[in-house]
Amino acid sequence: xxxxxxxxxxxxxxxxxxxxxxxxxxxxxxxxxxxxxxxxxxxxxxxxxxxxxxxxxxxxxxxxxxxxxxxxxxxxxxxxxxxxxxxxxxxxxxxxxxxxxxxxxxxxxxxxxxxxxxxxxxxxxxxxxxxxxxxxxxxxxxxxxxxxxxxxxxxxxxxxxxxxxxxxxxxxxxxxxxxxxxxxxxxxxxxxxxxxxxxxxxxxxxxxxxxxxxxxxxxxxxxxxxxxxxxxxxxxxxxxxxxxxxxxxxxxxxxxxxxxxxxxxxxxxxxxxxxxxxxxxxxxxxxxxxxxxxxxxxxxxxxxxxxxxxxxxxxxxxxxxxxxxxxxx
Amino acid sequence: xxxxxxxxxxxxxxxxxxxxxxxxxxxxxxxxxxxxxxxxxxxxxxxxxxxxxxxxxxxxxxxxxxxxxxxxxxxxxxxxxxxxxxxxxxxxxxxxxxxxxxxxxxxxxxxxxxxxxxxxxxxxxxxxxxxxxxxxxxxxxxxxxxxxxxxxxxxxxxxxxxxxxxxxxxxxxxxxxxxxxxxxxxxxxxxxxxxxxxxxxxxxxxxxxxxxxxxxxxxxxxxxxxxxxxxxxxxxxxxxxxxxxxxxxxxxxxx
Numbered sequence: 001x002x003x004x005x006x007x008x009x010x011x012x013x014x015x016x017x018x019x020x021x022x023x024x025x026x027x028x029x030x031x032x033x034x035x036x037x038x039x040x041x042x043x044x045x046x047x048x049x050x051x052x053x054x055x056x057x058x059x060x061x062x063x064x065x066x067x068x069x070x071x072x073x074x075x076x077x078x079x080x081x082x083x084x085x086x087x088x089x090x091x092x093x094x095x096x097x098x099x100x101x102x103x104x105x106x107x108x109x110x111x112x113x114x115x116x117x118x119x120x121x122x123x124x125x126x127x128x129x130x131x132x133x134x135x136x137x138x139x140x141x142x143x144x145x146x147x148x149x150x151x152x153x154x155x156x157x158x159x160x161x162x163x164x165x166x167x168x169x170x171x172x173x174x175x176x177x178x179x180x181x182x183x184x185x186x187x188x189x190x191x192x193x194x195x196x197x198x199x200x201x202x203x204x205x206x207x208x209x210x211x212x213x214x215x216x217x218x219x220x221x222x223x224x225x226x227x228x229x230x231x232x233x234x235x236x237x238x239x240x241x242x243x244x245x246x247x248x249x250x251x252x253x254x255x256x257x258x259x260x261x262x263x264x265x266x267x268x269x270x271x272x273x274x275x276x277x278x279x280x281x282x283x284x285x286x287x288x289x290x291x292x293x294x295x296x297x298x299x300x301x302x303x304x305x306x307x308x309x310x311x312x313x314x315x316x317x318x319x320x321x322x323x324x325x326x327x328x329x
Numbered sequence: 330x331x332x333x334x335x336x337x338x339x340x341x342x343x344x345x346x347x348x349x350x351x352x353x354x355x356x357x358x359x360x361x362x363x364x365x366x367x368x369x370x371x372x373x374x375x376x377x378x379x380x381x382x383x384x385x386x387x388x389x390x391x392x393x394x395x396x397x398x399x400x401x402x403x404x405x406x407x408x409x410x411x412x413x414x415x416x417x418x419x420x421x422x423x424x425x426x427x428x429x430x431x432x433x434x435x436x437x438x439x440x441x442x443x444x445x446x447x448x449x450x451x452x453x454x455x456x457x458x459x460x461x462x463x464x465x466x467x468x469x470x471x472x473x474x475x476x477x478x479x480x481x482x483x484x485x486x487x488x489x490x491x492x493x494x495x496x497x498x499x500x501x502x503x504x505x506x507x508x509x510x511x512x513x514x515x516x517x518x519x520x521x522x523x524x525x526x527x528x529x530x531x532x533x534x535x536x537x538x539x540x541x542x543x544x545x546x547x548x549x550x551x552x553x554x555x556x557x558x559x560x561x562x563x564x565x566x567x568x569x570x571x572x573x574x575x576x577x578x579x580x581x582x583x584x
Binding site: 214218272 | 420
């Protein structure tokens with residue numbers, strides 16, 4: 001018992017080291033080779049490429065992948081369903097619809113914040129409320145009807161995005177389609193700073209309650225009789241998960257796969273204890289998305305493959321392989 | 330000694346249909362009370378109300394003289410452990426991790442301490458599942474899983490144990506072991522309220538029998554009284570009779 005329960009905690013350290021190493025090394029991966037000597041001397045253009053383009057983009061990947069994977073692990077615990085992710089619940093589609101709407105209307109800022117952030121958050125909140133409302137039966141949530149209404153929300157949001165796409169100008173339609181593919185771009189450090197703060201707060205609120213998520217992953221009644229405030233916990237879980245998803249989708253576009261594949265791999269390979277699962281999913285999701293982005297930069301240089309596409313191409317078959325391995329074992 | 334649990338006129342109805350009405354009884358430390366009755370008599374509903382999972386629609390439930398609804402869930406979980414009737418079989422946790430969850434109400438530490446680990450080991454050894462501690466729950470048989478769930482309740486070190494059909498999936502030997510553990514718990518001062526359909530297990534191990542019929546308490550008697558006057562057997566089936574085994578034990582048999 002003592003060995004088996006302590007051992008997985010070491011994985012958090014391993015993941016943290018790889019996470020930091022990725023942040024330091026991945027910016028050097030790209031179509032233009034950077035010389036370490038020129039970077040050390042702050043010589044151009046190497047210094048600007050590294051700091052302005054690749055470093056900010058790598059940091060965005062690490063945090064965005066982490067936020068999406070953590071949101072996936074969270075929704076899977078709250079709904080007790082391995083298929084629950086921000087993507088399957090329609091939250092990510094709602095955020096997309098919100099973001100596309102503000103591109104369409106040409107909004108730049110709302111209340112001093114980037115308009116895309118605000119409308120993405122609003123879109124995900126509306127979809128979440130509708131999906132939960134539709135799935136609510138006699139004050140009980142069935143995860144099956146929740147996923148079903150999530151699927152419906154996905155279709156409806158996609159349809160509206162197509163409608164908006166038909167209404168906009170050529171330049172707007174280019175920026176919408178570029179955004180909908182889902183990928184990482186260089187980002188200014190002020191925006192990145194705001195993103196770091198939001199993700200750090202939401203992630204620490206979620207991870208601090210890891211023991212409660214363990215209880216919820218068994219059953220809400222199990223959680224209630226082991227001291228959890230189930231309603232409060234469920235609401236805070238939905239809120240934190242939606243915020244993590246919405247701010248991420250606002251910056252990267254919809255990247256679906258990381259929320260499904262990373263928590264699943266950590267759960268089968270390391271364990272289901274959320275005190276370990278959640279930090280590992282966050283760190284692992286970040287590493288995976290940043291690495292996929294780096295691969296996408298060089299694999300077809302000078303053109304780029306978006307990180308979301310790289311992840312789906314590599315991650316899909318890998319997930320199927322892992323599932324097969326398990327069913328054989 | 331004041332009663333641990335006090336129910337007065339407890340009612341629960343859904344959609345205008347009464348499931349429980351006028352349920353009144355006290356439960357003290359040292360008692361093993363079996364709640365039984367036919368299907369749909371309201372047994373699980375009663376247990377859920379006492380566990381705080383459902384709010385009664387009428388009457389008064391008190392735990393240690395305080396209204397149950399006034400208890401903070403965490404403080405309540407240090408007093409009451411609840412064994413659910415069903416837990417989904419595909420849980421991703423190890424057996425040891427599930428039992429450890431019984432310690433959550435007792436500690437604020439991020440990882441469990443030596444005391445928690447000792448309580449987990451004690452509980453798992455008592456229900457004969459210590460050797461399953463590193464197994465995934467989804468790979469266990471129904472009976473093995475039931476022993477792990479029982480261990481999780483014992484690890485909670487409760488003063489009031491609520492058990493919804495604790496002997497489900499257990500083989501006969503483990504059924505007897507399970508109920509003898511309830512007697513051990515009562516000997517150290519805990520109160521047990523267990524739902525079961527097995528009348529002979531109840532007669533052999535309980536101190537008290539509560540029979541629900543149509544949402545009301547139809548019988549609330551000590552086991553000795555229940556063995557002496559056997560009219561309540563007709564609440565279950567006209568074919569039941571109370572007999573005495575060669576060893577002199579009361580035994581419900583059917584004709």
